[in-house]
Amino acid sequence: MTPASNTPSEPGSQPKGRASIYDVAAHAGVSAQTVSRVANGQTNVRPTTRDRVLESIQALGYRPNSAARNLKSGKFRSIGFVTFNLATLGNEQTLNAVAEASEKAGYTTTLLPVTDPTKLDVAGAFSRLEEQAVDGIILVMSAEVGSLDELKVTLGLPLVIVDSDAMLPYTIVDTDQEQGSGLAVRHLLDLGHRDIVHVSGPEISFSARRRAETYRTTMAEAGLEARPVLVGDWSAQSALALTRELFADGPPPTAVFAGNDQMALGVIHAIRERGLRVPEDVSVVGFDDAEEAAVSWPALTTVHQNFDQVGRNATSLLLSLIDGAPDTRRKVLIPTHLVVRDSTGPVRSGPVPSA
Amino acid sequence: MTPASNTPSEPGSQPKGRASIYDVAAHAGVSAQTVSRVANGQTNVRPTTRDRVLESIQALGYRPNSAARNLKSGKFRSIGFVTFNLATLGNEQTLNAVAEASEKAGYTTTLLPVTDPTKLDVAGAFSRLEEQAVDGIILVMSAEVGSLDELKVTLGLPLVIVDSDAMLPYTIVDTDQEQGSGLAVRHLLDLGHRDIVHVSGPEISFSARRRAETYRTTMAEAGLEARPVLVGDWSAQSALALTRELFADGPPPTAVFAGNDQMALGVIHAIRERGLRVPEDVSVVGFDDAEEAAVSWPALTTVHQNFDQVGRNATSLLLSLIDGAPDTRRKVLIPTHLVVRDSTGPVRSGPVPSA
DNA sequence: ATGAAAGCGCTAACAT
DNA sequence: ATGTTAGCGCTTTCAT
Numbered sequence A, B: 001m002t003p004a005s006n007t008p009s010e011p012g013s014q015p016k017g018r019a020s021i022y023d024v025a026a027h028a029g030v031s032a033q034t035v036s037r038v039a040n041g042q043t044n045v046r047p048t049t050r051d052r053v054l055e056s057i058q059a060l061g062y063r064p065n066s067a068a069r070n071l072k073s074g075k076f077r078s079i080g081f082v083t084f085n086l087a088t089l090g091n092e093q094t095l096n097a098v099a100e101a102s103e104k105a106g107y108t109t110t111l112l113p114v115t116d117p118t119k120l121d122v123a124g125a126f127s128r129l130e131e132q133a134v135d136g137i138i139l140v141m142s143a144e145v146g147s148l149d150e151l152k153v154t155l156g157l158p159l160v161i162v163d164s165d166a167m168l169p170y171t172i173v174d175t176d177q178e179q180g181s182g183l184a185v186r187h188l189l190d191l192g193h194r195d196i197v198h199v200s201g202p203e204i205s206f207s208a209r210r211r212a213e214t215y216r217t218t219m220a221e222a223g224l225e226a227r228p229v230l231v232g233d234w235s236a237q238s239a240l241a242l243t244r245e246l247f248a249d250g251p252p253p254t255a256v257f258a259g260n261d262q263m264a265l266g267v268i269h270a271i272r273e274r275g276l277r278v279p280e281d282v283s284v285v286g287f288d289d290a291e292e293a294a295v296s297w298p299a300l301t302t303v304h305q306n307f308d309q310v311g312r313n314a315t316s317l318l319l320s321l322i323d324g325a326p327d328t329r330r331k332v333l334i335p336t337h338l339v340v341r342d343s344t345g346p347v348r349s350g351p352v353p354s355a
Numbered sequence C: 001a002t003g004a005a006a007g008c009g010c011t012a013a014c015a016t
Numbered sequence D: 001a002t003g004t005t006a007g008c009g010c011t012t013t014c015a016t
Helices: A021-028 A032-039 A047-060 A066-073 A089-104 A122-131 A149-154 A177-190 A206-221 A236-249 A261-273 A307-322 B021-028 B032-039 B047-060 B066-073 B089-104 B122-129 B149-154 B177-190 B206-221 B236-249 B261-273 B307-322
Strands: A078-083 A108-113 A136-140 A159-162 A171-175 A196-200 A255-258 A283-288 A301-304 A331-334 A337-339 B078-083 B108-113 B136-140 B159-162 B171-175 B196-200 B255-258 B283-288 B301-304 B331-334 B337-339
Touching: A021 A032, A021 A047, A032 A047, A066 B066, A078 A089, A078 A307, A089 A108, A089 A136, A089 A307, A089 B108, A108 B089, A136 A307, A159 A307, A171 A177, A171 A307, A177 A196, A177 A206, A177 A255, A177 A283, A177 A301, A177 A337, A196 A206, A196 A236, A236 A261, A255 A261, A261 A283, A307 A331, B021 B032, B021 B047, B032 B047, B078 B089, B078 B307, B089 B108, B089 B136, B089 B307, B136 B307, B159 B307, B171 B177, B171 B307, B177 B196, B177 B206, B177 B255, B177 B283, B177 B301, B177 B337, B196 B206, B196 B236, B236 B261, B255 B261, B261 B283, B307 B331
Parallel strands: A078 A108, A078 A136, A136 A159, A159 A171, A171 A331, A196 A255, A255 A283, A283 A301, B078 B108, B078 B136, B136 B159, B159 B171, B171 B331, B196 B255, B255 B283, B283 B301
Antiparallel strands: A108 B108, A301 A337, B301 B337
């Protein structure tokens, strides 16, 4: 059946390395072009020929070489995901959403870890990103990066920034920190709390600073005095230590707004150590709505952050940039919503909401 | 200074697209070879020439095109990370470790998400992996995949499997599930518990099955009768529901071994709902040692799983395979250790350990 | 120390 | 419907 004409390279032997398009062409007795057409599902190939080529592809285990394709097309069909630490609920979920969204668009996601944020001097590490086999970059900052302004100059690749200072002159997608934090603080206010403490993430984090700011302004709007912000590092451990100190220093507040759920757990732990109850003695609100929030004891009231939407938006924005859309430097803010569970309740004694 | 001789393509205008090695060569008045040598840090270039080339590289913002490099070298310097869901503590931490380890080796990590595990029929999806621009693949299963045997036949790429049935004929890296589960169950046994329930992950998961098996054998070794395993899906919610049912159906056990920390939290939640205390009435052990384990209330006794080591080992194994080492199909089992915190204690009333 | 030529595997453009 | 030519950007010979 198959006209297995002998070629000098002995096609009958087992395949060394990988079969190229020429091997298939020789095996099927057609030109490389025809193989290419079959491999790419072009229509203008006679069914007989197509079948023969398909057989040869099978027989030789041929797979197109993506490097050659990339070289030819000038595209990689891959987007780069740059982050300083993956070990964060938000970053991880964002990555997950990005990976799924880009896969749907036929793109692959390449991780470009930058071990040390401060090492990200623009001249050095960043320009190296251009060599990577990616068509565009999603930069998840979650922390400050020096001289970002030069980025635009240095980086010759489409760029979308996630979780960042929305003042930056780039296309940005982020959770609406202000809206979310307002929700949390006003919830406590509505429950009658007047003495509310905020335990925040690290200074270096934009979102942490934004949440702390909103805590202060919302308190001010209510005509209340904000307590000094307790600055942690997102970890439950840091919140635990901070809250212990707080209790050691003076009377406990009636409510705590924690910068994330992890820290909320740490706060709750410290409250219990002190012999107090949640929410009867102290109410606690978190931020993120991580999986454990629903099953902690008590179930945590928290601000739900929609990382999936952040990731999907960032991806589609980047993809359109890659497709040549002009960079309009849009800021997309993804709204949050409050999930009220059992860690918050009305103040036990003291002023009741005006009603 | 610079002999900016005019070429037909008007090099003086702003760079359309990207500067190639030829543009730099023309700009510096040397051959492409010399540029290549400078770019790759070869020594045999006269300092004067080198400087001139370097200047041109700067001026034109030249970055080597990785597609061309890849095509030439036949390597991508990237490893593929295949998983069915990233949204798992273990997978995420493993990915993190893989990304870091491969970055250190000068490799990039490419995410190859497979949305539906059951869709991973070998003939289809898997052979497509070969087209990806990767030199090898780390497959994180955490669940069963049909006809894996054909994998070897189909996949022409170095492969390391993580978190899997260690019986498979591949190079495998995994947490030592047996050792870990033994630690957990024997810890409860040592505390005098005799009535221990196991809440497991889903049947489809190898590690879940392995942990359940070890629970049964360890109980048997102690001459005790195992309770029917409560099969959940790793989520706290599932454990919560399962434990509620358990309590509704009969007398509570004195201890629970949960298949992971999330489920342990769900179990604890259910115990409390029932008006019982942890660990006074019921002891609970988890598995993973996730961050929240240390700060949950009470702090969770759990089996620490070293995902970092799993990821690092998988990476170095894969890298050596890529470098041409023969596939010896080693099984590397990473040991765990027990972290005793506050969720376990001696049985209140009942048999005391023989001593 | 430097350059010229060839080719990695693929596909767009142009024949036939 | 199929084949031929050329070239993507780089690096490995092999000169010089």
